[in-house]
Structures are given as structure tokens and as C-alpha cells.
Amino acid sequence: MVGRRDAKATATAAPEAAVPPASKEPRTERGRRTLRAILDAAAEEFGEKGFHDGSIAGITRRAGVALGSFYTYFDSKDEVFRALVRDMSQQVKEHVGPAIRAATSQIDAERAGLLHFIRFARAHKEIYRIIDEAEFVDPESFRMHYATTADRIAARLREAADRGELRDDISEVHAWAIMGMNVFLGLRYSVWAEDADPEAIADVVASMLARGIAR
Amino acid sequence: MVGRRDAKATATAAPEAAVPPASKEPRTERGRRTLRAILDAAAEEFGEKGFHDGSIAGITRRAGVALGSFYTYFDSKDEVFRALVRDMSQQVKEHVGPAIRAATSQIDAERAGLLHFIRFARAHKEIYRIIDEAEFVDPESFRMHYATTADRIAARLREAADRGELRDDISEVHAWAIMGMNVFLGLRYSVWAEDADPEAIADVVASMLARGIAR
Amino acid sequence: MVGRRDAKATATAAPEAAVPPASKEPRTERGRRTLRAILDAAAEEFGEKGFHDGSIAGITRRAGVALGSFYTYFDSKDEVFRALVRDMSQQVKEHVGPAIRAATSQIDAERAGLLHFIRFARAHKEIYRIIDEAEFVDPESFRMHYATTADRIAARLREAADRGELRDDISEVHAWAIMGMNVFLGLRYSVWAEDADPEAIADVVASMLARGIAR
């Protein structure tokens, strides 16, 4: 059901991934509007109910189009989901990236990354339901998301180390550790409850990265 | 296979979670054996296929019992899953706890926690599929698992801070950060690939906790 | 609770139907007690839930015996039900018959029949659920119940006509009409609501039988 992950991944050459499968891109303006409506509706539906409990009927109902119209734009339920995961992944990157690049020190960059991620997650709580569920629905996208995110973090840490800003023994482990911290802090302080100030949380983590937690 | 369910199932002494619903506890020895077989089979089935693609029929087939026998011990598919999540949660705690308590310093304790968690996850890769999917299938158990884990970490950090071992501004945020690091490092170095030495990973993290990553 | 099953169970002399299948009559005193418990429990269970929603497990639970014990006394679910229908049928007859025979005039006899039937139904509301459902579960018993009841009524009307007490054109139609009236008045004023005095209802019907409803 979910397995056929065949040629598709390679086909979508662009790293960002064309949201609808190339074969079904809308040709008319009307078509573009319908596609967007379906995509937004899918984010809502899966965000609220998850992949398995969400239904195509639910998506088209939200989008205000006929059931059959779904298949004009997507080949299967799996496919919208895949498109959605890539889309969300892309959105996080676009939202957080600039803030990181604007930082002056690397510690400050990591602080900014967490801060903006928490803010993004507060505005898009579906992101957890969607990306996390990809672990079960579309492992390929799930891996891709975290692998590239970790790679990006590792690369910038490496550069900072090379610049002499960070410890020289910096490694992939540090990247995964930082990513894990961020994800869980987002889960706790964005999705579960917004009961703490994002700036304060970012401060705590920045200080911890700067000098550890030992006295 | 999930392993030592022996002590628990018989005793059910632990207040935390009677694995089968009280109303359906087996009254004969034969019944106890069947229950154990079903539970182990469920861990296998869900670990391999996930909750939604796993089936009751798959479970009973693996367990070598008739389809209907499942319902002698559980009221629904959700219920075995719930039982399994609680069980795994309990197992992690039981496996990692002693190592933490045996440590001499608090940094060492956190190091030991991560080390043993990675080892546990390598031996029980299903744990990710099962606990993570609980976010969608049984949010209650999912929250419970991470909330209590974070609480436990926070409590021991606090005590260490009070003893003067850690920074005094230690908080819940640190607990969630550490938990997130551990979970993601486990995902990367236990489930995805065992391409690094657990001791080495633990060393990196311990050092990072001890003095941060700044030069 | 259904009540005096005592006299009958032991005697079973009447050709109408040994309540438990002859092949399975209990031989010990303990057995007799268990049988009685099952029978009473079945009347409760089917009276409350109906035949299809009632279950063997429900019966044995109420009776306080093991599930398997049911099959020591009855061959199937249908069989208890059959036994129950015959039993209730018999009980009505035994309860109403004497009152009818004690009447001085035939109109009075019909009045007494209705009056006692209403009273009986108020004390045994299950009778409707059980006998009526027999139409679907055990048509044979259902037909038997109403056919013999109608025959009995027809016979006594005929005799009264022969004695000169009733119109000479009395027929089976009258018997069915009277039975139908009684059943529906019982449904309305015993099962649905006890919001009218049985004596008053009986008076109305008696007067109607005596001289019709025309002015």
C-alpha cells in the first residue's frame, strides 16, 4: 500500500520537490486554484486526524470539490501525504534558515534556529502530526527530512569550528543532539502547551551550548 | 520478541499498568501462556508493520492461536497497543535506571543514561515504531511516556544542582533538551544504522554537557 | 425471576413440553439447582435484551455458573428459548384459567380473563419480549401458543353459545378478536404504562362484549 516508492524520488530532480507530481500539474488557472485548495485541505485533514484516520473524502469536503477531483491531481492518498511532508520540510527550512544566517556568532545562530523553530511550530502545529507520521507512512520522506536537516546543522557547525568559533572535535553527533533538542522543545513548548517564553527557552539552550551544565 | 514479561505478567504487582485489562486476566496456567504469546506476537507485528498495517489476524497467526482467542485477553486492537506502549516504556526505565543510579557524578549519570538507552534501542528496535506511533494511536500513553521521562530527568538534575554538582539555573528545559538529544541519537545510531560506537557517542555528549561546544 | 417453576420441573407430567430436553434432565439435586438458576437467568437475560442481543455468556453470568455448564442442560441457545416460551405460555394459562372457570356468566368469564391477564403481564413484563420474539426465533412455539389459546377461547365461547348465553353465530373469528384485544390491552396497559385501573379496563371491554359500541 505504501511500499511502491519506486522511480519517483529520482524523478523529482529539483531538491525542493515539485509539490504535485509532474505528470499532473494543472494547466489552467482554475486547475491551479483547485490544486491549492486540495493541498491546504489535506494539511488540515491530516493535521487534525492523522494519515490513517484522515480520508480523501474529508479532504475534498474541506476543499469544497468533488471526491473524484482529487485524482485529477494526485495518484493516491500516499502521494498527497508525500507532497505535504516535503512541503512542510521546505517551509521549516525557509522560515528558520534566514534567521540562522543573520546571526553573528555560531552559538547565537543555534539560538536563533531554535527560537524561530518554536515560533514556526506554534503557528503550524500540524507539522508534528505530519512529519512524525511520515515515519510510518512514507519512511523515505521522513529520513530525507531529518537526514538533510542534520546535514545542514553539521555543515554549519563544522564551518564554525574551522573558523575557530567552536570546539574542534565537533561532529555529526553534535548535529543530531542539537536537532533532537530542538524537536523535543518544540513538541513540549509549541504543541503541548505554550506555557513558556520562546526567547527564554532559547536563552537557556544557548547558554547550555556555550558552556555546558556543569557548575 | 520483547522479553522478560515474566515477572510482571504474573505478579502485576507494579501499580503502573496491568498489561491485560483486569477483567480479562487469565485464571489458568494455559491462559497465562496464551496471553504471553499474544503479547510477544503483537510486539513483533506492530514493530514490523506498524499499528495500522498490522492486523489482529497477523498477531494471532504469529502467536499460533485462533483469531478469536485474541479477544479473550483484549477488548480491541487499540488495547493491545496501549498495553504494549506501557510495557515498552516500563522496560526502558527498568533497563536504563540502574545504570544512571550507579554513576558517581551527574554528568556521568547522563552519559550512562544515553549509553544504555542506545544499547537498549539496538536490541529493541521496535521501540521507536511502537512508542512513536502512539502519538497517533494512543496520545494519552505517548504523552505519559515522555512527560514522566522528562520529569524523572528534571528531578535528578535538580537534585544534582542542589548538591552543587550542576549549574543552579537548571530547569525543565534542560530535561527536555537532554531527552530530545537521547531520543534522536538513539534513532540515528541504533535504529537507522549502528555505525558508531555507543561509548564514543556517549563521550561526545557527556563532554558537551560538561562544558558546552564553544571553544 | 420467573417464579414457580418448582411444581412443573419435577412433574413434567403434562404432555406440553418438558422444560429441559428429556435427554439432559439433571440427576442430582445440585444439577436441579443449576438448571433452575440457568432457566431463571435466561428469562431475565432475554426479557431485558431480547433473544439476539442476549447471550449465553450473559445467562451464565447471571446464573453464577461457568459458561460451559450451560451445555450440560441445553443443546443450544434456541433450545432454552423454546423452553422459555413454552413455560411462559403455560404460566399464563395456569394463572388466567382458574379465574375464567370461576366466573358465573360468559361475559364475566371474558372479563376475568382480561383482568387476570393484565395483572399477570404487569408482574411478568418479559412475557411480551419472549413470546413475541418467538415469531422470529421459534415460529413453531409462537404459533402453538396463539393457536391453542385461540382454540381454548373458541371452545368456551361455543359452549356458552350452546348453553344459550351467547349469540348462536359465535365462531373462531370471535375468539381471535378477543385474543387480539387482550394482547394489545396488555401491551398498552401493562408493559407500556400502568396508567389505568385493570378493573376499569376489564369493565369497558366486558360492556363492549355485552352490547357492542353502537348507541
Next chain:
Amino acid sequence: MVGRRDAKATATAAPEAAVPPASKEPRTERGRRTLRAILDAAAEEFGEKGFHDGSIAGITRRAGVALGSFYTYFDSKDEVFRALVRDMSQQVKEHVGPAIRAATSQIDAERAGLLHFIRFARAHKEIYRIIDEAEFVDPESFRMHYATTADRIAARLREAADRGELRDDISEVHAWAIMGMNVFLGLRYSVWAEDADPEAIADVVASMLARGIAR
């Protein structure tokens, strides 16, 4: 299970009773044909086998549509049954009502009611299996059917009494008595066996209503 009696009944003002739930009314001609086929098939299936032994598969097989198509028009097995009971109830009323209104005297009206009811029941023997089983499957509809029927009878008897055609002490009891007679005579002479002339039966009852059965 059967309880949810939404707002539908009131919403669908149409006196005929919206047979399918509002939310699922067919929007195309093809849909209307399918719905009708399913409804007719359900009457057959339940009429022959009763509610519990009848199956959705049996209905769709008779209707010549796919199993899933059933759920395009009804939410559950209970729901078709409910629709059917209301439908049959309506049909009896529509069949018998005109004959009653055409009568010249009230005794004649009751005679006509019985006569046409017997005829209707001969043509639609399913009516008994369906309405009677509603007592167990959908008590609400069952009560509704008999309560409104009794009310209708009571109202017309009352008017006749006010006009001076009937005894002045006419009451609800008379209405239930007449309804019971009719139902049982229909059972006996329409469903069980058509071994008597409906006109003759109606004559007997009319005479009984006119002047009673006493000599």
C-alpha cells in the same frame, strides 16, 4: 445502537417520511434508481429472513448492486430497517384510510378498516415480520406505529360518539381493543392462512361491534 433518532424526522417535512437520511439523498437519477432497488430488496430480505438473519450482503445481492453501495444510502443496517418500518406504517395508513373515510356509518367505517387491512396484509405479508420485529430492533418506531394508529382510531371513535353514533363512554381502551382485534385477525387470516373470506370476517366483527356477543 438504535437510539440516535436525530432531527431528521422533523426536518423532512414531507408527510411520506424521508426514507433515506437527508445527508445521503441521491442527487442523480441513477442514484434514485439504486436507492429504490435497495429499499425494495431490504423489504424482501427482512420480510423473508427477519432483521437478524437478514444481511446487508443479502440485500445488495437482491438489489444487484455492490455491497458498498448500500452505505452510499444508509448509515447502518439499523437505519434501513427503521426506514422500512416507517415506510410500511405509512403504506398501511394510506391504503386503509380512504376506505374508512368513505364509510357512511361508524360501524361501517370500522368494518371497512378491518376489511382493507386484511386485504393489504394478504398482499404484503412482510408487514408483520417487519413491524413486529421493530419491537426488538427499533422500539421507537414500533411504539410510534401503534401509538399513532391507536390515536387515529380513538379520534374517529370520539367524533362518532359526539355525533351520537356511538356510545358516549367511548375511550382509548376501545381504540386499543379494536386495533388488537384487527392485528390478530390479520395475522390469522392473512399471514397464517387465507382460509376465510375477508368480507365475512369483516361482517362478523362489525356485528360484534354493533351489538356485542351476548344473546
Next chain:
DNA sequence: CATGAATGAGAGTTCATTCAT
């Protein structure tokens, strides 16, 4: 392109009945 009816494989669940102890 859009529509919505039709399809049918598939899964969870129930429960009467059997049987080993």
C-alpha cells in the same frame, strides 16, 4: 476538468459451541 455513484477487498469484532482439564 469536474462530479459523485459504484465497487469490493479487507479488517475488526462477536459469540455460539466445543473440549481439555
Next chain:
DNA sequence: TATGAATGAACTCTCATTCAT
């Protein structure tokens, strides 16, 4: 006799996907 675990056929309901209009 009593017990309660085991069995598996049967059934309802879901929903992704197809297709005629």
C-alpha cells in the same frame, strides 16, 4: 458435573480508487 479457554465462521462497516456522465 463444572470450568473457562479456544475456535472460527459470519457479519458489519470503511474507504481508496475507478468510471460513466
